[in-house]
Amino acid sequence: MPQPTIRTVAAHAGVSKSLVSLVLRGSHSVSEAKRTAVENAILELGYRPNLSARSLTQNRTHIVGVLINDLRNPWFVDCIEGMNSVLQQHGLKMFLADGRLDRSSDESFVKSFVDLRLDGLVLVGTRDPTPAIAEAAAAMPTVVVASRDLDFPGVDVVANDDELGTTLAVDHLVALGHERIAHIAGFGAVADIRASSYRAAMVAHGLSRHIHVEASDMTEDDGHRAAVRLLDSRTRPTAVYAFNDIVAIGTMTACSERSIAIPHDMSVVGYDNTSIAQLRHVWLTSVDNASIEVGERAAQALVERITTPGAPGSLALVTPALQVRGSTGHPPQRSTTVVSK
Numbered sequence: 163m164p165q166p167t168i169r170t171v172a173a174h175a176g177v178s179k180s181l182v183s184l185v186l187r188g189s190h191s192v193s194e195a196k197r198t199a200v201e202n203a204i205l206e207l208g209y210r211p212n213l214s215a216r217s218l219t220q221n222r223t224h225i226v227g228v229l230i231n232d233l234r235n236p237w238f239v240d241c242i243e244g245m246n247s248v249l250q251q252h253g254l255k256m257f258l259a260d261g262r263l264d265r266s267s268d269e270s271f272v273k274s275f276v277d278l279r280l281d282g283l284v285l286v287g288t289r290d291p292t293p294a295i296a297e298a299a300a301a302m303p304t305v306v307v308a309s310r311d312l313d314f315p316g317v318d319v320v321a322n323d324d325e326l327g328t329t330l331a332v333d334h335l336v337a338l339g340h341e342r343i344a345h346i347a348g349f350g351a352v353a354d355i356r357a358s359s360y361r362a363a364m365v366a367h368g369l370s371r372h373i374h375v376e377a378s379d380m381t382e383d384d385g386h387r388a389a390v391r392l393l394d395s396r397t398r399p400t401a402v403y404a405f406n407d408i409v410a411i412g413t414m415t416a417c418s419e420r421s422i423a424i425p426h427d428m429s430v431v432g433y434d435n436t437s438i439a440q441l442r443h444v445w446l447t448s449v450d451n452a453s454i455e456v457g458e459r460a461a462q463a464l465v466e467r468i469t470t471p472g473a474p475g476s477l478a479l480v481t482p483a484l485q486v487r488g489s490t491g492h493p494p495q496r497s498t499t500v501v502s503k
Contacts, residue, residue, distance in 0.1 A: 175203040227275030231287025244457025288350035310351035322451035327482035328359035348405035385412025400493040407432035425491030445488035
């Protein structure tokens with residue numbers, strides 16, 4: 163049986179094809195009686211609008227492309243939840259792509275989003291400002307989320323106040339009595355802000371002599387490797403502030419392997435306050451960077467940019483808060499911890 167068309171619906175309802183189109187667009191200029199006749203015809207025939215044809219007619223797809231850095235990180239999942247709730251309120255759907263497996267796929271994804279003439283683009287997480295991304299940001303309404311790496315004209319950025327979040331983490335550890343506080347860092351502009359803010363907070367507390375930064379690629383495995391380097395150093399820290407919760411989990415694993423008790427022997431603070439941090443057997447102290455609120459504000463910024471394009475780009479920083487749990491406590495009662503080589 164052939165699929166019903168807009169002409170079939172019009173004939174079944176006894177109206178013109180243009181009137182069916184008005185009903186499908188939600189026009190208020192159609193009488194209630196004719197609207198009801200068209201809606202009944204649609205239900206009886208099982209008609210489904212041709213989205214491609216509607217896109218050409220309206221010059222809108224009502225779809226936004228969302229390119230995410232790494233869907234394995236639960237923070238991104240929560241952020242997308244907040245984003246989706248706002249987009250749905252405005253009749254927008256998401257095409258979601260994850261560029262984790264192949265960074266070159268970032269380019270092909272954004273090119274596809276442009277070719278499909280989607281209504282907008284959301285770039286979530288750390289990524290390089292490649293020519294393809296710059297061209298996409300110039301061609302369609304774009305919002306950058308949880309990243310400070312991309313700075314393009316007419317692009318809105320919604321991120322966390324990483325300087326404040328880092329200060330909260332270091333202040334908490336200092337208040338507990340820690341001095342030897344190390345930081346396991348990441349890469350990209352956000353990581354640079356957190357690392358520099360860690361250094362500034364340590365200096366502000368008169369602890370510059372204890373500054374120690376270990377690099378990582380922001381994964382659990384590399385967080386583990388960085389933590390091993392810290393734990394095997396001659397003067398071991400009594401606390402670690404990790405770039406994110408995933409890195410913090412790697413740190414906690416390294417401590418467990420060496421029978422270093424948390425928080426009795428080592429305190430650990432993460433960043434993101436993900437669902438992992440809230441698991442009872444993890445119970446990680448973490449900086450809550452308001453993942454759902456960030457997603458909601460990013461979606462609202464995109465909706466406004468779609469509606470009124472051409473406005474200057476803006477930067478919105480969401481205020482973080484520290485969620486204290488069981489992974490932090492007072493430092494062990496000894497002045498130094500020396501590990502023999």
